Amino acid sequence: MAGPHPDVAAARLAVRRNVEDLPGGSLVLVACSGGPDSLVLAAAAAFALPRAGLGAGAVVVDHGLQEGSAEVARRAGEQCRALGLDPVEVRPVQVGTAGGMEAAAREARYAALEDAARTLGAAAVLLGHTLDDQAETVLLALARGSGARSLSGMAPVRGLWRRPLLGLRRGQVLEAVAALGLEPWHDPSNSDPHGPRRSALRTRVLPVLTEVLGPGVPEALARTAEQLREDTEVLDSLARELLERAATGASAADARSDDDARSDDGDRPAFEFLSPPTTARYAVRELEAAPAALRRRALHLAVLAATPLAGAVSREHVLALDALVADWRGQGEVALPGGARCRRDRGMLIFSGP
DSSP states (O other): OOOOOHHHHHHHHHHHHHTTTTTTTTTTEEEEOHHHHHHHHHHHHHHHHHHTOOOOEEEEOOOOOSTHHHHHHHHHHHHHHHHHSSSSEEEEEEEEHHOHHHHHHHHHHHHHHHHHHHHHHHHEEEOOOHHHHHHHHHHHHHHHHHHHHHTTTTOSSEETHHHHHHGGGGHHHHHHHHTTOOOOOOOOOGTTTSSSHHHIIIIHHHHHHHHOOOOOOOHHHHHHHHHHHHHHHHHHHHHHHHHHHHHHHHHHHHHHHHHHHHOSSSSSBBSSSOSOOOOEEEHHHHHSOOOOOHHHHHHHHHHHHHSSGGGOOOHHHHHHHHHHSOOOSOOOEOGGGGOOOEEEEEEEEEEOOO
């Protein structure tokens, strides 16, 4: 008896390996738009997850940005149920305008998926990104002049989010669609050369790179992302250790300041040390003793923890913070995305929330 199509088998195996660490009985949700990638992922999950002792459900997000989107979402939900996924939820969202349409849609989508996972008690959400999506992510990061963290692309596992298909090409997914007899929805914007930036990369840039550099460009970009991700994980670990030391140093300085500033008739400090309310504070002495690259990475992590708009943090923000540490001339506070800010005071960097 013949086995499944090789690309169907590859998708099923990718899902199985991606969830090996989850405890038995956990519910896993598939984020399904009804497009080829997410529909193949849904089919692979419906096959592989129960065999791994895991529950398999799906969430369909209707962004409401295209005519007929509600019908597309309804049909995607029906297809997921027909594959055997349960529970299946269809969630309409309101997409804002902050950061542009693509960013706003992504933010609304992830918020809806996270809320569904929390409501349903899911341990993980599977996303249908492929190797081609990874290559496009790296190229976009290069065009923005981003650092290693952005160039490391999308991780196969990061918190709630899991991407089993990052090792599969988009062509393999389309082969699996045909082999399984699925009927996906094809988003017209994905093939529009004048549409979103990813579409332009897909239809115009990557074909030229392949023509000039030869086949294997997407795979090479994905390998670069993987190697940088390994380096980033190590460097981020060292940066977190530096921040922890700096936070410990700040706490010790706070304690000394409180002891020195107590009035004779009570325990209230004689001065208000921090105003407005503080997100975090770090001892400058610990930070300035570190190599510049590690210090800046630590400051980047500190900003990401302080602002609700992590995606808007730029190198300029990090360099301005670094100047508070390594090039201190009495400059004022640094404004950060999302209304957060940072100032230097009494040998500390003080991050305040919005």
